[in-house]
Amino acid sequence: MTLLRKVPPPRVEQLRGMMRRHEGQIDACIVGCGAAGAVLAKELSEGGLSVVVLEAGEWLDSREDFVNDELSMLGTLDWDDLRIVDGDDPIKTGRVNTGRAVGGTTVHFTAVAVRLRPDDFRVASTDGVGVDWPFDYDELAPYYAEVERTLPVSGPRRSAYPSGAPYPHGELPWSAKDEVLARGLDALGLHVEMTPHAIATGNVDGRSACMYYGFCMDGCKSDAKGGTHVSYVPKAIAAGAEIRPNCFATRIESEGGRATGVSYLENGEERFQPAERVFVCCYAIETPRLLLNSGNLANSSDQVGRNLMVHSGPIVYGRFDRALDSFVTPPVGVMTMDTYASDAKRDFARGFWMNTYCQFPINFAQALVGSNPDLWGPELIEVLDEYAHWGMLATLGEVLPNPDNRVTLADERDDNGVPVARVTFSYGDNDRAIIEAERTLAEQVVEAAGATRILTSDGTHHLLGTCRMGTDSATSVVGPDCRSHDVENLWICDGSVFPTGGAVNPSLTIEAIATRTARLLLERAT
Amino acid sequence: MKKLETLGEKERAIVEERRRSGYRVERLSRFGGELEPHLRALVARLVPGVPATIDLAAFVDTHAEHSLGRGDRAPGLPAIPELLREGLEALAGRGFAMLPDDQQDALIRRMRRGEADEELGLPAKEFVDRLLVKALAGYLAHPSTWKQIGFNGPAYPEGYAWISVGATARRHEGFPGASRL
Numbered sequence: 001m002t003l004l005r006k007v008p009p010p011r012v013e014q015l016r017g018m019m020r021r022h023e024g025q026i027d028a029c030i031v032g033c034g035a036a037g038a039v040l041a042k043e044l045s046e047g048g049l050s051v052v053v054l055e056a057g058e059w060l061d062s063r064e065d066f067v068n069d070e071l072s073m074l075g076t077l078d079w080d081d082l083r084i085v086d087g088d089d090p091i092k093t094g095r096v097n098t099g100r101a102v103g104g105t106t107v108h109f110t111a112v113a114v115r116l117r118p119d120d121f122r123v124a125s126t127d128g129v130g131v132d133w134p135f136d137y138d139e140l141a142p143y144y145a146e147v148e149r150t151l152p153v154s155g156p157r158r159s160a161y162p163s164g165a166p167y168p169h170g171e172l173p174w175s176a177k178d179e180v181l182a183r184g185l186d187a188l189g190l191h192v193e194m195t196p197h198a199i200a201t202g203n204v205d206g207r208s209a210c211m212y213y214g215f216c217m218d219g220c221k222s223d224a225k226g227g228t229h230v231s232y233v234p235k236a237i238a239a240g241a242e243i244r245p246n247c248f249a250t251r252i253e254s255e256g257g258r259a260t261g262v263s264y265l266e267n268g269e270e271r272f273q274p275a276e277r278v279f280v281c282c283y284a285i286e287t288p289r290l291l292l293n294s295g296n297l298a299n300s301s302d303q304v305g306r307n308l309m310v311h312s313g314p315i316v317y318g319r320f321d322r323a324l325d326s327f328v329t330p331p332v333g334v335m336t337m338d339t340y341a342s343d344a345k346r347d348f349a350r351g352f353w354m355n356t357y358c359q360f361p362i363n364f365a366q367a368l369v370g371s372n373p374d375l376w377g378p379e380l381i382e383v384l385d386e387y388a389h390w391g392m393l394a395t396l397g398e399v400l401p402n403p404d405n406r407v408t409l410a411d412e413r414d415d416n417g418v419p420v421a422r423v424t425f426s427y428g429d430n431d432r433a434i435i436e437a438e439r440t441l442a443e444q445v446v447e448a449a450g451a452t453r454i455l456t457s458d459g460t461h462h463l464l465g466t467c468r469m470g471t472d473s474a475t476s477v478v479g480p481d482c483r484s485h486d487v488e489n490l491w492i493c494d495g496s497v498f499p500t501g502g503a504v505n506p507s508l509t510i511e512a513i514a515t516r517t518a519r520l521l522l523e524r525a526t
Numbered sequence: 527m528k529k530l531e532t533l534g535e536k537e538r539a540i541v542e543e544r545r546r547s548g549y550r551v552e553r554l555s556r557f558g559g560e561l562e563p564h565l566r567a568l569v570a571r572l573v574p575g576v577p578a579t580i581d582l583a584a585f586v587d588t589h590a591e592h593s594l595g596r597g598d599r600a601p602g603l604p605a606i607p608e609l610l611r612e613g614l615e616a617l618a619g620r621g622f623a624m625l626p627d628d629q630q631d632a633l634i635r636r637m638r639r640g641e642a643d644e645e646l647g648l649p650a651k652e653f654v655d656r657l658l659v660k661a662l663a664g665y666l667a668h669p670s671t672w673k674q675i676g677f678n679g680p681a682y683p684e685g686y687a688w689i690s691v692g693a694t695a696r697r698h699e700g701f702p703g704a705s706r707l
Contacts, residue, residue: 069540
C-alpha cells in the first residue's frame with residue numbers, strides 16, 4: 001500500500017536548493033519552460049539526459065509571489081514585450097495568449113484540458129481544407145492519457161465526446177453560471193457536460209485540492225491548478241534537470257548544419273550554453289522570432305513563421321435578474337462540442353466549441369469597451385454595477401492555416417537590441433463564417449437561458465502554427481517527431497508545430513506532443 | 527468582501543493601501559501642469575460617478591508605463607505613454623476641459639468610433655481606448671468599487687463558500703440588487 005503524501009509540495013526556494021547544476025557540454029538545452037519545455041525537461045532527464053532549461057521569465061512561488069489581485073498580476077505573468085501587429089485583423093498579444101515565467105502560459109491559463117478529436121488530425125482528407133497531421137489521434141491518445149494522469153486532469157466520468165473520461169480526478173462542481181447557462185444550451189438541444197480541467201479536485205503530491213479562489217488566471221495559490229511549474233518542474237528537478245530563470249535566449253548557434261548551443265542573456269550578461277541537442281519551446285511568436293534571429297535557422301522550406309493560427313473567440317455576455325457570482329469557481333465551466341466538426345447543414349468547414357466563462361472585473365471591462373465603441377460613461381457604469389449579474393458564454397472557433405498569416409522580424413528592437421516580432425494576421429472567409437455562427441448561436445443560447453440584456457466582445461485566443469510539422473521537408477519545418485528537417489540536432493516543440501489548430505485550448509495537446517517527442521528521442525538514442 | 531483579517535498578508539496589504547491612498551498623489555508626475563485639467567475632465571466623462579476618495583486621473587498618471595498585460599502595437603504607433611501625452615496635448619489645444627459636457631461627450635463619441643483621428647491629427651481612437659482601459663483598471667482594482675459591483679475581492683486563503691444557484695441567491699439577500707431576484 002502506498003501512503004498518501006500529505007506534506008506540502010516544495011516551495012521554489014527548496015527546489016532551487018535541491019537542484020543540480022550543469023557546466024560545459026550538456027545533452028539537451030531547452031529554451032522556454034512552459035507547456036512543452038517543462039514536460040521535455042522531466043521526460044529527458046528521467047531518461048538519463050543532462051538537461052538545462054533557459055527561461056526568460058522569473059521563477060515565481062505560488063504561495064509567495066502570486067496574489068489574489070487582478071491588477072497586481074497583470075504584466076507580472078505575461079509576455080508583454082513589444083510586438084508589432086498588423087494585417088486586417090491585428091492580434092492583441094500579452095495576457096490573452098502568452099506567458100513569461102517558469103511554467104510559461106500554464107501559470108495563468110484557465111486550465112482547460114480538452115483533447116483534440118480524431119477529426120482534427122485529418123481535415124484535408126475529410127473536410128477538404130487545411131492539411132492533415134502527420135499522425136492520427138490514436139498515435140497521440142496514450143500520451144494524452146499519461147499527461148492527464150501527471151497534471152492531473154479532473155473531468156466527467158463519462159463524456160459524449162472523444163476524451164480522457166473517466167478522468168483521474170472527479171469533475172469540478174457546477175456553479176450558478178453553469179446551471180443558468182446550461183438551461184439555454186438545453187433549450188437549443190445541445191449536449192452539456194463539465195469541461196475537463198488541469199485542476200486537482202483531490203490531493204495530489206501534497207498539492208491542495210481546488211479551493212475555488214476563482215483567481216486561476218492570476219496564478220493559482222493552492223497549487224491545485226496543474227501548471228507545469230507545479231506538475232512537471234519539481235519532477236524534472238528531482239531527475240537532475242537545471243532550470244535557469246531570467247535567461248533570455250538571443251541566438252541558437254550552429255556550425256556545419258548542426259546546432260552547437262544557445263547564446264543567452266542572464267540579467268544582461270552574455271552567456272553561452274553548449275549542447276548536444278537544442279529544443280526551441282517558446283510558443284508560436286517567440287519560437288519563429290528566435291529562429292529568424294539565428295540566421296534564418298531551420299528554414300530551407302521558407303515555412304518558419306508562416307501559417308500563424310489563432311482561435312476566434314467572440315464572447316457573449318448575458319445579464320440575468322439573479323446574481324451569478326461567476327467569479328467563485330475556475331473561469332471555464334460547462335461546455336458543448338456539438339458544434340465542433342464540419343456539418344453539411346452549415347456553409348463553412350469545421351466549427352467551434354462553447355463553454356461558460358468568467359472574466360474578472362478589469363478583464364470584463366477591457367473586453368467590453370474594446371469591442372463596443374459606444375460603451376463608456378453612464379452606460380458603462382450601469383453594466384459594471386451589475387457585474388455579479390452577468391453570465392458569459394465563450395466560443396472558440398477553428399481558424400484555417402494561411403501562409404500569409406505570419407511572424408516576421410520588425411524594424412523595432414527590444415531593450416537588448418534584438419529585433420522584435422512582427423505579427424501579421426487576417427481572417428479568411430471560412431474563419432469569418434465560423435465567427436458569425438459562433439456569435440449567433442451563443443446569443444441564442446444566452447437569450448434562451450433568460451438573459452434580459454446581451455452584449456458581445458470579439459477577440460482571439462491562443463497562438464498556433466508558424467513551424468509546421470509534416471513529412472515533406474519542402475512544406476514543413478519539423479518532422480512528425482518535432483525534429484528539424486534541416487538541422488538534425490534541433491527540435492521545435494510547442495504550439496508552433498500544429499499543422500491545424502482545432503478549436504480547443506492547446507496546452508494539453510502541446511504537453512502530449514512533448515511527451516511523445518521525448519519518448520521517440522530516447523528510444524532512438526538507446 | 528471578506529473580512530480583512532481572514533485575508534492573506536499580501537492581499538490585506540493591497541486592500542488597505544488602496545483604501546488609504548485611493549491612488550491620490552501630491553502632484554501628477556507625467557501629465558501635470560496644463561494637461562491635468564484635460565486629463566481630469568476626460569476621465570470624469572469616461573468613468574463618471576467615481577467617489578471623490580478615488581483619483582483615477584492620478585492612477586492613469588502613475589500607471590502610464592504599466593503594460594496591463596499587453597505588448598502589441600500597430601506599426602508607427604508611438605509607445606503608449608507618448609500616445610497618451612500626444613492625445614492630451616491635442617485635447618488641451620481644443621480647450622477640452624472648458625467645453626460644455628455635451629461637446630465633450632460628442633468629441634469622446636467621435637474618438638471612440640474612430641471618427642476623430644483626422645480631426646485631432648493622431649490615432650485618437652487608440653488614444654482614448656488605451657486611456658479608458660487604464661482608468662478602468664484603477665476603478666475596478668479599488669475595494670470600494672468591488673463593493674459597489676458585487677465582486678468579492680481576494681479569496682485567499684479560505685476560498686469562497688457559495689457556488690450553487692441557491693447559495694448565490696442567499697448571499698445577495700440584502701444587497702441593492704436583491705430586490706430584482
